[in-house]
Amino acid sequence: MNFAIDHLGIAVKSLAAAKAIYETLGLSVSPEETVEHEQVRLVMVPVGESRLELLEATSENSTIARFIAKRGEGLHHVCIKVPDLCAAIERLKKNGVRLVSEEIKTGAGGHQYVFVHPSSTGGVLLELVQA
Numbered sequence: 689m690n691f692a693i694d695h696l697g698i699a700v701k702s703l704a705a706a707k708a709i710y711e712t713l714g715l716s717v718s719p720e721e722t723v724e725h726e727q728v729r730l731v732m733v734p735v736g737e738s739r740l741e742l743l744e745a746t747s748e749n750s751t752i753a754r755f756i757a758k759r760g761e762g763l764h765h766v767c768i769k770v771p772d773l774c775a776a777i778e779r780l781k782k783n784g785v786r787l788v789s790e791e792i793k794t795g796a797g798g799h800q801y802v803f804v805h806p807s808s809t810g811g812v813l814l815e816l817v818q819a
């Protein structure tokens with residue numbers, strides 16, 4: 689398994705409204721899933737070998753709610769699939785890269801992930817997931 693763009697995360701005010709355009713295009717949209725610890729509800733839209741992740745806040749304290757309040761709807765993060773997540777984290781830490789949290793978390797579909805802070809990536813919130 690090589691590196692790949694796993695998905696692009698997009699912060700939206702309304703999942704129903706946001707997913708409609710993709711359905712209109714003829715893409716199929718996954719059932720809604722809630723990730724309690726991130727306070728988000730999401731759907732995945734497979735596009736070729738990658739996916740769009742549409743994210744709606746389930747509470748005002750959600751990072752997605754705060755992102756939208758500050759910057760409006762739009763691209764929230766880029767997610768890269770890595771062959772070995774633990775090794776990737778070790779390598780980044782050794783090189784002084786700032787992670788949002790060093791703890792590996794479990795997200796939608798049960799995948800393991802961490803976020804790399806935008807201050808280390810040229811302004812883009814970078815999610816890394818285990819392949």
Ligand code: CO
Pocket residue numbers: 695696697741765767815
């Ligand atoms: Co994501």
